[in-house]
Amino acid sequence: MTGFADQVVQLSRRSVVRTLRQPANVVSALLFPMFLLAVNSGGLKAETHLPGFPTNSFVAFALAVPFIQGALFATMNAGTDLARDIQTGFLNRLSLTPMRGIAVLAGQLGGVMALGLLQAVVYLSVGLIIGVRLASGPAGVVVLFAFMVLVTLAFGAFGAFAALRTGSGEAVQSLFPVFFVFLFISSMNIPRNLIDATWFRDLATANPVSYLLEAVRSLIILGWDGQALALGFGISVVLVIVALTLASWALRVRMARS
Amino acid sequence: MNEPAIQAEQLAREFKKGPRAVDAIDLAVAPGEIYGFLGPNGAGKSTTVHMLTTLLPPTSGTARVGGFDVVHEGPQVRTRIGAALQEAALDPLLTGREHLRLQASLQALPKAERVRRSNELLTRVGLTEAADRKVRGYSGGMKRRLDLALALVHSPRILFLDEPTTGLDVQSRTALWEEVSRLAKDDGVTVFLTTQYLEEADVLADRVGIIDHGRIVAEGTPAGLKAEVGRPTIEATPADAGDTDRMVGVLGRFGEIVPCADGGVAARLEGGESDLADVVRALDAEHVRIDHLQLHQPSLDDVFLAKTGRSLEGAGDEEEAAEPASRLAMDTA
Numbered sequence: 001m002t003g004f005a006d007q008v009v010q011l012s013r014r015s016v017v018r019t020l021r022q023p024a025n026v027v028s029a030l031l032f033p034m035f036l037l038a039v040n041s042g043g044l045k046a047e048t049h050l051p052g053f054p055t056n057s058f059v060a061f062a063l064a065v066p067f068i069q070g071a072l073f074a075t076m077n078a079g080t081d082l083a084r085d086i087q088t089g090f091l092n093r094l095s096l097t098p099m100r101g102i103a104v105l106a107g108q109l110g111g112v113m114a115l116g117l118l119q120a121v122v123y124l125s126v127g128l129i130i131g132v133r134l135a136s137g138p139a140g141v142v143v144l145f146a147f148m149v150l151v152t153l154a155f156g157a158f159g160a161f162a163a164l165r166t167g168s169g170e171a172v173q174s175l176f177p178v179f180f181v182f183l184f185i186s187s188m189n190i191p192r193n194l195i196d197a198t199w200f201r202d203l204a205t206a207n208p209v210s211y212l213l214e215a216v217r218s219l220i221i222l223g224w225d226g227q228a229l230a231l232g233f234g235i236s237v238v239l240v241i242v243a244l245t246l247a248s249w250a251l252r253v254r255m256a257r258s
Numbered sequence: 259m260n261e262p263a264i265q266a267e268q269l270a271r272e273f274k275k276g277p278r279a280v281d282a283i284d285l286a287v288a289p290g291e292i293y294g295f296l297g298p299n300g301a302g303k304s305t306t307v308h309m310l311t312t313l314l315p316p317t318s319g320t321a322r323v324g325g326f327d328v329v330h331e332g333p334q335v336r337t338r339i340g341a342a343l344q345e346a347a348l349d350p351l352l353t354g355r356e357h358l359r360l361q362a363s364l365q366a367l368p369k370a371e372r373v374r375r376s377n378e379l380l381t382r383v384g385l386t387e388a389a390d391r392k393v394r395g396y397s398g399g400m401k402r403r404l405d406l407a408l409a410l411v412h413s414p415r416i417l418f419l420d421e422p423t424t425g426l427d428v429q430s431r432t433a434l435w436e437e438v439s440r441l442a443k444d445d446g447v448t449v450f451l452t453t454q455y456l457e458e459a460d461v462l463a464d465r466v467g468i469i470d471h472g473r474i475v476a477e478g479t480p481a482g483l484k485a486e487v488g489r490p491t492i493e494a495t496p497a498d499a500g501d502t503d504r505m506v507g508v509l510g511r512f513g514e515i516v517p518c519a520d521g522g523v524a525a526r527l528e529g530g531e532s533d534l535a536d537v538v539r540a541l542d543a544e545h546v547r548i549d550h551l552q553l554h555q556p557s558l559d560d561v562f563l564a565k566t567g568r569s570l571e572g573a574g575d576e577e578e579a580a581e582p583a584s585r586l587a588m589d590t591a
Binding site: 003006007010011014017018021022085088089090092093094095096097098099 | 311312313333336337339341343344345347348349351352356359360361363364365366392408
């Protein structure tokens with residue numbers, strides 16, 4: 001293993017270990033989306049009677065939400081941990097090693113992606129246990145996990161950017177409600193074509209989170225929908241590029257060593 | 259003559275909307291030397307360390323550490339130095355052993371060497387039993403010792419310690435002093451140590467630089483600096499307060515009367531400590547009974563007082579807000 005790869009692996013391991021040693025973070029990231037799924041499935045299942053609703057199982061329709069919501073938790077975890085490293089001076093300790101600065105970011109995000117994958121496994125397992133079947137089959141599981149790693153990377157990089165710019169865990173946590181607004185003005189609870197209010201339909205159409213949800217949802221309830229997947233992956237890649245560019249720039253400024 | 263391990267010329271750092279934290283200082287620290295950088299809070303000690311360790315670019319001036327320029331050859335500098343900064347920057351959720359393994363890998367030690375070196379350092383700083391406990395359960399002294407061990411993982415030739423014993427109890431402080439002395443004497447490590455404790459600089463340092471308001475106001479061996487301010491002071495308190503004036507008269511014959519607290523009288527002895535017996539005889543001859551008598555050798559605080567007109571103890575309290583260490587990285591943005 002090269003020096004850089006070794007550094008990234010070690011820092012990723014630290015990121016995972018640190019998160020697992022904060023059970024409150026892990027439990028809330030796993031339970032809260034499941035709780036929301038249960039509430040929404042109970043309260044909104046009548047939607048399945050709407051003409052044109054794509055499935056007769058609201059749980060299958062709503063199962064996409066925990067995946068995206070879990071990725072949002074990754075934003076907070078990545079950002080808060082990095083902000084804590086800045087506040088405690090741990091980032092200075094890392095800066096004093098010969099390590100390349102970008103390894104800090106890669107390591108942090110590597111850990112976040114690993115945890116994002118773990119979350120996805122749990123959400124899918126719960127879905128399978130309560131009777132949801134993936135229309136895209138076993139290959140769809142692989143694509144779903146790959147997609148979730150990509151989305152988690154994008155959100156995690158935004159969290160890292162916020163942490164590196166502000167150096168404050170509180171500032172990172174204040175981002176969480178903002179991201180949540182994006183989730184709520186998306187197609188999380190109803191397909192866009194069935195949204196009655198025009199303004200809301202327009203907002204949901206302009207909201208990239210809608211396409212992330214629809215990509216996951218397509219794998220669960222439709223099978224292989226090329227357009228939904230292309231839009232989901234395309235938007236994820238753009239988000240990853242934007243977030244990583246911002247985070248790398250913020251890292252360079254923060255680690256202003258010579 | 260060997261090239262200095264640490265050398266700075268006219269090194270300065272100015273913060274946006276802030277003071278000139280370090281104001282054109284010159285430094286030359288020889289290989290294997292323990293250099294004590296003494297000053298009150300906010301004097302510029304940590305800013306100097308941040309510049310010398312490449313964490314903060316200087317505003318002007320130059321510095322070379324281990325033979326490399328801190329601005330243009332940062333990576334080379336970092337491979338040669340170890341640093342324990344003011345805040346013991348540890349992850350409370352990792353164990354001591356995990357910290358050392360992580361540090362060893364980031365310092366690019368071969369895999370086989372990482373375990374051996376970690377165990378060796380844990381033993382050396384007395385943390386073997388606590389090695390697998392999370393750091394959040396460590397005492398302040400244990401954290402400082404782990405911090406020192408982390409700075410030593412890659413066997414650096416130059417070690418920066420920024421106020422390493424602040425907040426430690428006497429036992430932990432003494433243990434850390436012993437380890438630092440051993441590193442310099444046995445391993446030939448150059449140590450640049452900042453402190454606000456007079457005793458620490460006096461006991462540990464081969465040479466001391468005293469910094470105040472970003473400027474080095476005095477530099478030399480502790481003994482040499484104290485000799486510069488001169489003679490010892492005798493402090494006496496009369497048993498009867500009514501004898502104070504007569505005591506002033508007697509002591510005034512032996513040297514200049516200097517301020518003294520708590521109803522006592524103090525004089526700087528012109529003849530040095532050999533005057534002591536004559537002072538006692540003279541007081542006895544004048545029938546001045548003595549409640550308390552003390553010969554006070556010059557200290558580094560006297561040096562600081564002589565150079566700045568203020569006592570070192572408490573001098574920086576009002577200035578501390580001027581240089582919060584956690585702002586350093588932000589201020590570079």
